[in-house]
Amino acid sequence: MDFDTSLEQARALDRRDQLGRFRERFLIDDPGLIYLDGNSLGRVPKDSVALMDRLVRHQWGNRLIRAWNDEWMGLSRRIGAKLAGLIGALPDEVIIADSTSVNLFKLIAGALKERQGRRKIVTDRVNFPSDIYILKAVADLLDPAYELVVLPVDNGFAVSDETLERAIDDDTALVLLSHVMYKSSYMYDLARITEIAHRRDAMILWDLSHSAGVVPMACHDLGIDLAVGSTYKYLNGGPGAPAFLYVRDDLQSRLINPVSGWFGHRKQFYFDTEFEPAAGIDRYLTGTPSVLSLAMIEPGVDLTLEAGIGPIRTKSIDQSEYLVSLWESVLMPLGFRLNSPRNGDRRGSHVSFGHDEGYRIDQAIREEKKVISDFRMPDNIRLGIAPLYTTYEELNNAVQALAEVVTSGSFRQYSDVIEGVT
Numbered sequence: 134m135d136f137d138t139s140l141e142q143a144r145a146l147d148r149r150d151q152l153g154r155f156r157e158r159f160l161i162d163d164p165g166l167i168y169l170d171g172n173s174l175g176r177v178p179k180d181s182v183a184l185m186d187r188l189v190r191h192q193w194g195n196r197l198i199r200a201w202n203d204e205w206m207g208l209s210r211r212i213g214a215k216l217a218g219l220i221g222a223l224p225d226e227v228i229i230a231d232s233t234s235v236n237l238f239k240l241i242a243g244a245l246k247e248r249q250g251r252r253k254i255v256t257d258r259v260n261f262p263s264d265i266y267i268l269k270a271v272a273d274l275l276d277p278a279y280e281l282v283v284l285p286v287d288n289g290f291a292v293s294d295e296t297l298e299r300a301i302d303d304d305t306a307l308v309l310l311s312h313v314m315y316k317s318s319y320m321y322d323l324a325r326i327t328e329i330a331h332r333r334d335a336m337i338l339w340d341l342s343h344s345a346g347v348v349p350m351a352c353h354d355l356g357i358d359l360a361v362g363s364t365y366k367y368l369n370g371g372p373g374a375p376a377f378l379y380v381r382d383d384l385q386s387r388l389i390n391p392v393s394g395w396f397g398h399r400k401q402f403y404f405d406t407e408f409e410p411a412a413g414i415d416r417y418l419t420g421t422p423s424v425l426s427l428a429m430i431e432p433g434v435d436l437t438l439e440a441g442i443g444p445i446r447t448k449s450i451d452q453s454e455y456l457v458s459l460w461e462s463v464l465m466p467l468g469f470r471l472n473s474p475r476n477g478d479r480r481g482s483h484v485s486f487g488h489d490e491g492y493r494i495d496q497a498i499r500e501e502k503k504v505i506s507d508f509r510m511p512d513n514i515r516l517g518i519a520p521l522y523t524t525y526e527e528l529n530n531a532v533q534a535l536a537e538v539v540t541s542g543s544f545r546q547y548s549d550v551i552e553g554v555t
């Protein structure tokens with residue numbers, strides 16, 4: 134479709150939007166606020182408000198300790214099984230636990246132990262820093278002789294298939310990559326890279342934080358070994374909501390959980406001093422879950438399942454194409470660069486615009502235009518598309534806001550010293 138810059142077209146696109154009806158399922162108190170940061174912290178589903186009230190008044194308030202047996206003990210598993218449907222996993226291959234960072238620690242250590250004898254670990258420089266820090270920390274802890282290969286970018290956004298093919302060899306124990314890059318939104322070909330790793334019998338661990346809930350995938354059918362991901366971004370689980378982890382069914386009895394706590398024990402309430410791992414995915418639990426936060430993940434997962442990951446991806450691509458088209462006609466002439474792939478098939482659900490004054494521009498649209506995007510060093514203004522509630526009109530207004538603060542020069546009054554959450 135040919136896009137133009139008019140608000141009329143944006144509104145017409147919204148009227149035709151098959152997923153438009155989902156917006157009213159979210160708490161939107163200020164309709165004037167243009168929220169394009171659902172890639173970092175999703176909006177609140179209205180069902181979460183009612184659920185939190187029930188949880189506090191009834192489950193915690195009335196049922197007290199009995200609520201563990203009523204409901205809470207099975208929550209990590211039950212929500213994990215639902216979430217499995219969004220990433221193409223079997224219901225008993227996913228569980229909710231801890232944070233993405235902690236789950237990375239657990240799965241990296243498990244994988245390295247399982248592939249003991251192999252010395253090489255492969256990742257890339259555009260991976261999320263926490264992933265690289267933890268990879269290095271675990272490798273050092275287990276054996277300083279590990280060789281950690283952090284591949285430089287060679288295809289503009291990430292690492293080419295050919296370079297990965299050369300880097301992964303018979304000595305490679307583990308490959309850890311993000312499916313969608315947090316800065317550029319570049320998306321690796323999950324099937325192809327998994328196949329490259331498996332050809333050399335290396336394990337692959339995918340960080341799905343920026344794709345879960347917006348990109349269809351088939352973790353089990355592709356034979357993906359391991360995955361982790363966030364629930365507070367596109368899944369709308371709430372600030373700091375626990376993360377998910379996936380372990381392919383046949384690997385679950387082979388990979389240790391290095392943080393083997395009582396929640397991962399086979400008979401937790403026998404209080405044995407010997408650790409005996411639970412059967413299946415439960416062994417990757419560690420300690421008492423943060424129940425309030427954990428429970429809040431379910432409404433967002435339910436909404437995503439109801440809308441369907443296929444229609445969500447279709448809308449996400451269409452909206453990011455729309456943004457790219459507005460960039461070309463409105464923003465490019467003002468010095469903005471497209472820091473995301475042009476090809477929709479290789480792009481996740483956010484679009485990054487680069488500008489030398491990116492940080493000040495990001496503050497200016499927030500303060501003056503009520504447009505919430507975010508900023509990632511050195512020059513990326515990220516606009517997140519959350520197809521369950523993002524409208525074309527919002528995208529149009531955000532682009533006009535970016536143009537206006539640059540044209541007027543108003544961004545110059547903001548500091549370029551990075552402070553707080555960006």
Ligand SMILES: Cc1ncc(COP(=O)(O)O)c(C=O)c1O
Pocket residue numbers: 232233234235261263264311315340342343363376
């Ligand atoms: C791709 C990616 N991986 C890992 C993390 C770390 O997640 P957490 O802080 O929840 O451990 C983030 C956080 O935003 C992320 O974007």
